[in-house]
Amino acid sequence: NAGVTQTPKFRVLKTGQSMTLLCAQDMNHEYMYWYRQDPGMGLRLIHYSVGEGTTAKGEVPDGYNVSRLKKQNFLLGLESAAPSQTSVYFCASSPTGGRFNSPLHFGNGTRLTVT
Amino acid sequence: LAKTTQPISMDSYEGQEVNITCSHNNIATNDYITWYQQFPSQGPRFIIQGYKTKVTNEVASLFIPADRKSSTLSLPRVSLSDTAVYYCLVGDNRDDKIIFGKGTRLHILP
Numbered sequence: 293n294a295g296v297t298q299t300p301k302f303r304v305l306k307t308g309q310s311m312t313l314l315c316a317q318d319m320n321h322e323y324m325y326w327y328r329q330d331p332g333m334g335l336r337l338i339h340y341s342v343g344e345g346t347t348a349k350g351e352v353p354d355g356y357n358v359s360r361l362k363k364q365n366f367l368l369g370l371e372s373a374a375p376s377q378t379s380v381y382f383c384a385s386s387p388t389g390g391r392f393n394s395p396l397h398f399g400n401g402t403r404l405t406v407t
Numbered sequence: 408l409a410k411t412t413q414p415i416s417m418d419s420y421e422g423q424e425v426n427i428t429c430s431h432n433n434i435a436t437n438d439y440i441t442w443y444q445q446f447p448s449q450g451p452r453f454i455i456q457g458y459k460t461k462v463t464n465e466v467a468s469l470f471i472p473a474d475r476k477s478s479t480l481s482l483p484r485v486s487l488s489d490t491a492v493y494y495c496l497v498g499d500n501r502d503d504k505i506i507f508g509k510g511t512r513l514h515i516l517p
Contacts, residue, residue, distance in 0.1 A: 334494070334510050340504065340505075350504060351504075384505075393439040395441060395453035396451070398450025398451050401448070
């Protein structure tokens with residue numbers, strides 16, 4: 293099992309460009325999460341999904357959109373990238389989410405730089 | 408959501424036992440306490456979870472007093488490879504969000 297796979301691993305964008313980060317999990321988990329991590333800030337929740345076809349806002353959703361068309365995939369989109377979105381992005385999944393205290397399984401991150 | 412407070416950083420030496428304490432004064436009756444470990448350039452990984460008293464696994468022990476307002480992660484005989492950031496989270500069975508704080512940066516010295 294691959295677990296949680298994030299693509300790409302690295303990306304450099306110019307201000308105003310768009311891109312999509314892909315997260316794929318092969319554990320049949322219902323819940324998926326996108327976080328960003330900046331130096332000294334810990335992880336901050338951007339958006340999450342409680343099942344196929346659902347999405348919800350986290351702590352810092354502005355400037356991002358998400359889609360969960362298939363259970364195994366959770367896409368994070370940046371429509372018009374800004375330097376403030378330079379960060380490391382982590383995707384995670386869990387069987388039943390925070391409501392039932394199930395642990396998260398994380399990918400290895402995507403390092404995004406916006407110039 | 409129950410807020411957690413933990414030290415920003417700690418230093419220790421190889422071979423020592425390290426204890427990291429997390430405060431969660433507003434923990435609710437059904438909330439569990441979960442700890443994650445994050446190495447540089449990797450995503451966090453789950454290490455231990457508990458509800459009360461003591462939980463032990465091959466990586467760590469978790470001590471939770473009767474009032475559950477704090478918890479202590481104990482790492483026995485640490486090595487350089489235990490240098491990482493450790494996050495304490497308190498589950499909220501009223502919410503699907505899983506919120507992380509800033510964690511404790513543990514630095515193990517030779």
